[in-house]
Amino acid sequence: MIRWRIVALALTATLASLPACTPGESRVESGNRLGIFHIGNGSDPESLDPHVATGIPAGNVFSAIYEGLVVSNPYTLEPEPGVAERWEISADGLRYRFYLRQNARWSNGDPVTAEDFRWTYERYLTPAMGNEWAYMLFPVRGAKEFFSGDLTDFTQVGIRTLGEYSLEIELKNPTPYFLQLLAHSSSAVVHRPTIEAHGSPTARYSAWTRPQNIVTNGPFVPYEWKISRPLKVRKNPHYWDRERLRLNEIHFHPTENATTEERLFRAGQLHKTNTLPTDKVPVYRAANSPALRVQPYLGTYYYQVNTTRPGLSDARVRRALAMSIDRAAISRSILRGTSIPAFSMTPPGTLGYQPPAVFSFDPDKARQLLAEAGYPNGTGFPSFEILYNTSEGHRKVAVAIQQMWKRELNIDVTLTNQEWKVYLDSRDNMDYDIARAGWIGDYVDPLTFLDLGLSSNGNNNTGFADPHYDWLISEHIPAARTRPERLARFATAEAYLLEKMPFIPIYTYQSKYLLDPTIRGLPPNIRDHYNYRYITLGSAAD
Amino acid sequence: MTVMQAQTARPAGRSLWADAWARLRQNRLAFGGLIFLLFLMGLCLLTPWIAPYGYAEQNLSMGATPPSAAHWLGTDIFGRDLLTRILYGGRVSLAVGLVATAVAAGIGVLYGALAGYFGGRVDAVMMRVVDTLYALPFMIFIILLMLVFGRNLLLLFLAIGAVEWLTMARIVRGQVQALKNMEFVEAAVSLGLSRWTIIRRHLLPNALGPVIVYATLTVPSVMLFEAFLSFLGLGIQPPRSSWGLLISYGVETMEEYPWLLIFPGLALTGTLFALNFLGDGLRDALDVRAAKD
Numbered sequence: 001m002i003r004w005r006i007v008a009l010a011l012t013a014t015l016a017s018l019p020a021c022t023p024g025e026s027r028v029e030s031g032n033r034l035g036i037f038h039i040g041n042g043s044d045p046e047s048l049d050p051h052v053a054t055g056i057p058a059g060n061v062f063s064a065i066y067e068g069l070v071v072s073n074p075y076t077l078e079p080e081p082g083v084a085e086r087w088e089i090s091a092d093g094l095r096y097r098f099y100l101r102q103n104a105r106w107s108n109g110d111p112v113t114a115e116d117f118r119w120t121y122e123r124y125l126t127p128a129m130g131n132e133w134a135y136m137l138f139p140v141r142g143a144k145e146f147f148s149g150d151l152t153d154f155t156q157v158g159i160r161t162l163g164e165y166s167l168e169i170e171l172k173n174p175t176p177y178f179l180q181l182l183a184h185s186s187s188a189v190v191h192r193p194t195i196e197a198h199g200s201p202t203a204r205y206s207a208w209t210r211p212q213n214i215v216t217n218g219p220f221v222p223y224e225w226k227i228s229r230p231l232k233v234r235k236n237p238h239y240w241d242r243e244r245l246r247l248n249e250i251h252f253h254p255t256e257n258a259t260t261e262e263r264l265f266r267a268g269q270l271h272k273t274n275t276l277p278t279d280k281v282p283v284y285r286a287a288n289s290p291a292l293r294v295q296p297y298l299g300t301y302y303y304q305v306n307t308t309r310p311g312l313s314d315a316r317v318r319r320a321l322a323m324s325i326d327r328a329a330i331s332r333s334i335l336r337g338t339s340i341p342a343f344s345m346t347p348p349g350t351l352g353y354q355p356p357a358v359f360s361f362d363p364d365k366a367r368q369l370l371a372e373a374g375y376p377n378g379t380g381f382p383s384f385e386i387l388y389n390t391s392e393g394h395r396k397v398a399v400a401i402q403q404m405w406k407r408e409l410n411i412d413v414t415l416t417n418q419e420w421k422v423y424l425d426s427r428d429n430m431d432y433d434i435a436r437a438g439w440i441g442d443y444v445d446p447l448t449f450l451d452l453g454l455s456s457n458g459n460n461n462t463g464f465a466d467p468h469y470d471w472l473i474s475e476h477i478p479a480a481r482t483r484p485e486r487l488a489r490f491a492t493a494e495a496y497l498l499e500k501m502p503f504i505p506i507y508t509y510q511s512k513y514l515l516d517p518t519i520r521g522l523p524p525n526i527r528d529h530y531n532y533r534y535i536t537l538g539s540a541a542d
Numbered sequence: 543m544t545v546m547q548a549q550t551a552r553p554a555g556r557s558l559w560a561d562a563w564a565r566l567r568q569n570r571l572a573f574g575g576l577i578f579l580l581f582l583m584g585l586c587l588l589t590p591w592i593a594p595y596g597y598a599e600q601n602l603s604m605g606a607t608p609p610s611a612a613h614w615l616g617t618d619i620f621g622r623d624l625l626t627r628i629l630y631g632g633r634v635s636l637a638v639g640l641v642a643t644a645v646a647a648g649i650g651v652l653y654g655a656l657a658g659y660f661g662g663r664v665d666a667v668m669m670r671v672v673d674t675l676y677a678l679p680f681m682i683f684i685i686l687l688m689l690v691f692g693r694n695l696l697l698l699f700l701a702i703g704a705v706e707w708l709t710m711a712r713i714v715r716g717q718v719q720a721l722k723n724m725e726f727v728e729a730a731v732s733l734g735l736s737r738w739t740i741i742r743r744h745l746l747p748n749a750l751g752p753v754i755v756y757a758t759l760t761v762p763s764v765m766l767f768e769a770f771l772s773f774l775g776l777g778i779q780p781p782r783s784s785w786g787l788l789i790s791y792g793v794e795t796m797e798e799y800p801w802l803l804i805f806p807g808l809a810l811t812g813t814l815f816a817l818n819f820l821g822d823g824l825r826d827a828l829d830v831r832a833a834k835d
Contacts, residue, residue, distance in 0.1 A: 259794065279619075279795045329602040334619060392794060399780045400620060403600045415779050 026268030028516060032538045035248035040255040040264070040274040040513075044227060048209035050188040051124055051131040056440075057252070057274075059185040064233055064250055064532045065216040066188030069098050069117065069167070070179055074531040075523050077444060079179040083112055083189065083217065084167075093174030100165040105238035106191055107221040114161040120189045122154045128202040133186040136442065139175040173478045176486070177351075180443040191215040219245055219533055228254055246521075246536040262514065265291070271516040271537070278393060281336045281512060290517040294338055295524035298441035299509035300345055300449060303386070303401075303434050304427075307502055308463040311382045312433060316373040318501035321434075323359055323366035324408035325401055331507055334396045339507040344494055345439075346449040347508045347526075353446045353487050356495040363408040370409055378410030384433035385416050389423040394436050397506065430461050438509070444527065446490040447477070453497050464502035472496065558747060558828075565827040572823020575816035582813060586632040595623040597630040598781035606799045616801040618791075624802065627783055628809050634784040635810070638699055638768045639761040645703025646764075647757050650710025655741050655749070657711070658718030669715065672708050680705045688776045698777055702764050713756055717749035751825040758821030762814045785810045 031038050045058035050066060053059075063071075071082040084098040104112035121140075124131055125147045138144045141158030145151040158170030171178060181187065194215045195201055198208040207213055211222045219241070220233035230251040235242060253270060255261035258277045264270050276284070276292075284292040305312050305321075312318065327341030340347075344355030367377070375381040386402065388394040395417065402413045418426060426432050439459075441448040451457055454473055455465035472493040480486035497503070511528045518538030522530060567573055585592075601621030609616040615624040657668040687701045721727060722745065730740050769786020771777035778784050785806050792803030 277794070279798050283798060326602070333602040333605045333621070392791075395780065396619065400600065400602060402781065403598055403620070406598070 028268045028271055031251075031271060032518070035246070035537060037247050037250045037272075037532070037535060037537060038230075038270050039250060039252055039272045040261045040270050041231070041252040042254070042274040043256050044254045045231065045252075047205070048214060048222065048225075049204070049206075050186050050190065051129050051133070052204050054132050054186075057254075060530065061222075061231060061233070061252055062185035062188050063218075063530060064220045065214075065218040065222060066185070066190075067104075067218045068182055068184075068187045068189060069100075070183045071531060072180070072183045072527070072529050074521070074525060074529060074534055077180075077525055077527060077529065079183045082183070083117075087179075093176075094171045096169045096171070096178065097162070098167045098169070100167065101240060102165055103240045104217065105240060106215050106217050107236045107238055108191075108215050109238050110191070110193075110215075112189065112217050113164050114167040115164070116189050116192065117167050118159055118161050119192050121159050122157075123190065123195075123201055124187075125154075125157070126202055130204065133184075136181050136184060136186060139171050139173065139178055139181070141170045141172045176483065177443050177445040177447070180445070184442060189217055191217070220247075220250060230254070241533065245533060247532060250532060265514045270514075271519060272522070273514045276512045276514055278334075278336050278338055278512075281338050284514070289514075291514045292512075293515050293524060294510050294512045295528075296340065296347070296349075296526050297509040297511040297528055298347055298350065298444060298526040299438060300342055300347060300505055301339070301397075301436075301438045301507045301509060302342070302345065303504040303506060304437045304462050305434050305502055305504065306430055306432055306463060308430065309382075309384065309433050311375070312384065314373045315500050316369045317375070317381075318504065319359065319499070320366040320369040320373070320409060321405065322501055322504040323362045323369070325404055325504070325506065326361050327506060328361070330397060330400050334400055335393075335507065338510050338512050340510065342505040342508045344498065345452065345503055345505050346446045346490075346494060347441075350441070350446055350449075351444045353490060355446075356491045356498070358495050358498040366408060381409075381411050383412040383414065385414050386434050386436065387416050387418065387423065387426060387432040388436040389420045390417045398436065401506075427461055430463060434504075437503075440509070441527070446487070446494070447473075450490060450493055450497065453500075453502065460502075462502040464500065466500060469493065469496055469500070562824075562827040566823050569823040569826065571819040572827075575819035575823070578816040579813065579820065582632065582809075582816075583636060586629055586636055589626070589629040589633060593623075593626040593629055595626045597622065597626050597783070599623070599626075606795075606802065608799075608801055615805045616799075618802055619795070619799070622781075624805055627788060628785070628806055631783045631785045631788050631806065632809060634695075634778055634782065635765050635768065635786065636813070638702065638784070639765045639813075641699040642703040642706060642764045642768075643757050643760045645700055646706035646710055646760055647753060648707075649704070650707035651714050651746065651749075651753060653707070654711035654714025654716075655718050655746060658715035659722055659737070659741055659745065661719070661722075665715070669712075672711055675705075676708055684771065685776060688771070695778070698768065698771065702767055702771075706760055706764060710753065710756060710760075713752050714749055717752060718745050721745050721748050747828070750828045754821050754824045754828070758817045761817055762810075765810065 027038055030036070039060075041060055042057045043055070045053055045061050046055055047053040047058065048061065048065070050062050067082045069082055069084040070079040070087075072078070073080045083100050083104045085101040087096060087098045089096055100112065100114055102111070106112060121137065123129055125134055125137060125143055127147055127149050134147045138147075142151055142156050143158070146154060146157050151157070160168055162168055194213060195206070195208045198213060199206040211225045214222055216222070216236065219236055219239050221236045222231060222233045224232040230253045232249060232251050234249045235245055235247070239245070255264065255274055258275050261270070261273045262276060262280055265273050281292070281294065305318050307313050327343075331337065331339050331341050343357060343359060346353060346355045348355055370376070370378065370381075386398050388398050395415070398415050402415060405411045405413050427435050427437070439449060439452060451473055452460055453464060453466070453469055454460060455470055472489070477486060477489045477493065480489050515522060516538065520536045521534035599622060601617070604617060604621035606619045607613065607617045613623050613625065615628065617623055618627070653668065657665045683705060684701050688698070691697050727740060727744055730744050765784070765786050768777050768784055769790055772779070772784065772787050778787060788806035789803065789810060792806055796803040
């Protein structure tokens with residue numbers, strides 16, 4: 001008797017937890033019926049505080065729950081009105097004046113004002129906040145100084161309110177991509193009263209981000225979040241454009257294992273996956289599946305060289321290594337056509353920029369360079385390690401490159417893999433010879449890739465420090481007057497960087513995922529950026 | 543029944559080992575297993591001279607191909623010959639399996655026999671040490687060992703062996719405790735044999751059955767353990783491989799390239815079957831009491 005009661009209890013509990021599911025209906029079907037978008041989101045966001053979280057999973061959530069002054073159009077990636085309904089840019093490109101819409105509301109009904117933005121940006125740049133995105137606002141006059149502590153008075157920074165609904169931002173130099181920075185998911189606006197009600201404004205792990213406390217201004221607002229369970233957001237009842245929203249809810253499913261995620265998709269549990277295992281791509285291609293999406297992505301996969309190690313300190317050696325990698329073979333055979341061979345750090349076509357063609361796959365030239373550096377036929381070259389973070393994909397690329405260097409240059413290489421955080425630590429401490437790395441552009445401009453080579457850049461842990469390159473990036477390029485001139489100077493700088501080769505580009509990323517073919521309004525774009533306001537589910541589109 | 547009686551029952555004077563060998567040969571499954579293992583080991587030993595391809599030799603443009611005349615078991619995604627890689631992997635896996643198991647059995651048998659034979663306080667202390675070691679998370683222990691001493695294949699063998707001996711020690715201790723009060727041991731004591739001789743000549747041979755069975759079970763778990771460590775980056779590093787690694791890579795692409803899973807899987811399961819048959823047969827052959835039942 002007792003046993004039956006337990007079974008009955010368990011059944012009731014299961015049913016109660018799935019109120020939206022009628023028997024025999026998959027999650028996608030019930031989602032289509034109820035307007036719930038189920039999306040695979042990789043891992044759990046580390047936080048819902050836009051000044052704390054830096055990962056892509058968090059960014060995907062931020063686009064749904066926050067709205068900045070401007071947002072990106074998912075088709076063109078051009079900035080379009082968000083909280084600001086219009087803006088003016090002064091003729092010298094230094095002053096941006098934003099006019100906020102008066103019907104923008106927080107999820108508790110409060111109006112969104114210019115002061116909210118001013119306070120948010122002050123928090124954004126406060127040194128105690130430790131915001132890793134802070135550099136995104138460095139084009140603003142005084143922002144860098146305020147962040148580094150040289151300036152303590154925020155009124156000296158070029159951000160000020162001009163009344164309740166207008167805001168003026170003043171820049172140091174003309175920055176053509178500045179609106180893109182404001183459209184970035186980290187440039188969200190946060191709710192001061194909520195944050196202050198739950199502790200210090202700069203506390204990194206305060207309770208204000210808990211679903212029961214959080215107040216946001218985006219189209220959606222979180223209402224349920226447990227570790228390793230879907231993060232659920234629902235329509236913000238006060239959102240200014242709520243009439244046009246087609247989705248009622250979005251559930252962000254943490255799916256760290258890509259193979260499992262693919263099975264979930266096949267079982268009708270997800271509308272969209274976060275990624276797709278490389279070896280599955282040919283299967284979906286062969287089946288002509290309408291669900292498969294493979295599209296260029298604004299990111300570069302590269303090997304960074306520790307330029308302080310013997311042998312590797314010689315730029316000729318680094319170029320020889322770069323020239324003896326058969327990128328076409330890697331892209332075709334290992335990555336199954338899901339990537340594009342890269343011969344530059346900046347992906348081609350970044351906002352009309354064509355990177356210079358400085359080198360190609362040329363084993364003869366590579367052997368010659370190696371001989372000039374004092375290692376004919378690889379003799380006497382110190383053996384070194386390729387470090388990568390534990391992952392099937394990285395291992396495959398490393399195994400192929402290991403063999404190419406052995407075959408073309410007769411250099412012995414060993415492979416080492418480390419868990420993600422250990423690997424980051426080794427990289428930061430320059431405790432490696434050559435390490436696998438990837439860089440995803442923060443905005444669509446060559447600078448986001450080329451400033452990696454700056455001696456002052458925290459992500460440049462190669463030991464490469466070149467005054468001429470620093471000058472090119474931080475003085476020569478900002479002084480360009482026209483767009484073509486600016487792009488030409490970028491090409492000069494990139495050619496110089498590729499001569500020195502502290503970074504060996506390998507391929508340009510493509511994003512690959514599965515998407516329910518009945519979904520509308522989720523166009524492919526190079527930033528893999530979604531604007532959930534545009535999305536309609538299968539049933540709604542019919 | 544005891545060994546002594548079994549020996550007196552055969553006045554021809556065949557030794558325990560010759561006797562066991564004769565029994566083993568009659569057990570077809572076990573003998574077949576032995577032949578299979580010897581054949582495989584011989585093949586793996588000779589691999590560097592007989593393999594038609596190098597284990598790191600890539601042909602990227604060919605990629606993964608199913609079995610063909612040129613590549614009997616097909617190729618992997620790098621276009622490397624799978625047969626060659628299985629043979630090279632077998633060298634690592636068999637060596638890890640045998641060496642680590644031998645280390646574990648060596649330590650475990652000696653430790654367990656001493657604890658069981660002396661009993662009392664010695665036994666209590668020795669077994670509490672084992673309990674303490676049981677409580678340690680071994681994964682972390684091995685990972686620490688590898689970090690301190692660096693990645694070295696021989697060390698990997700020893701490290702795995704050094705953590706696998708605990709259960710063995712308990713089994714042997716139990717056996718020895720049960721045996722040491724039997725008449726033949728008392729007889730040996732009254733004959734004035736030294737303790738060491740009694741343990742070596744009378745107790746251990748009688749405790750061999752469970753040891754052998756447990757050892758054959760240890761071999762596969764050690765092989766899988768090695769694959770796990772290698773996956774974490776602590777064991778074998780590419781381009782070298784082992785069966786465990788080949789299988790774990792094969793699993794990821796089993797729908798696209800099933801042969802990458804099937805053949806390494808067959809090699810491992812074949813070996814494990816052979817080992818189990820052999821272990822079973824050896825126990826029957828060596829355990830006089832069981833044979834008389």
